[in-house]
Amino acid sequence: MKLSGQIKPISYLKAHAAxxxxxxSAQAEPLVITQNGEAKAVIQGIKSYEQTQETIAxxxxxxxGQRQIEEGKVQPASDVIARLRNRGKSS
Incomplete structure (x- = not known):
């Protein structure tokens, strides 16, 4: 993602907020707001934000999952399925 075209000073935000x-909603890239030449905030549309949150999750x-694999906390799928089937029979 190239943000160089999406950097605006806080004065631009104040003058063009609406x-x-x-x-x-039409742009996929976030808008970076600067104050005194330093990046201070990022503004993005709600859909983009939701996609970001889903990606993070x-x-x-x-x-x-990778950590559990590295720690050996995994079981063969066949064992788990068999255990689930047996649980359903005992209920």
Missing amino acids: EIVRNL LLKMLAL
């Missing part, structure tokens, strides 16, 4: 909010699940 326009920025209207355009956020998926990456966390993958990292957890």
Whole structure:
């Protein structure tokens, strides 16, 4: 993702807030807001934010799974399926 075209000073945000909010849903990239030449905030549309959150959640699940594999906390799928089937029979 190339953000160089999406960097604006805080004065631009103040002067164009309504326009920025209207355009956020159409643009996929976030808008970086600077103050005194330093990046201070990121603004993004709600759909983009939701996608980001879903991606983060998926990456966390993958990292957890990888850690469990490394720690040996895994079982063959056939064993788990058999255990689940037996649980259903005993109920």
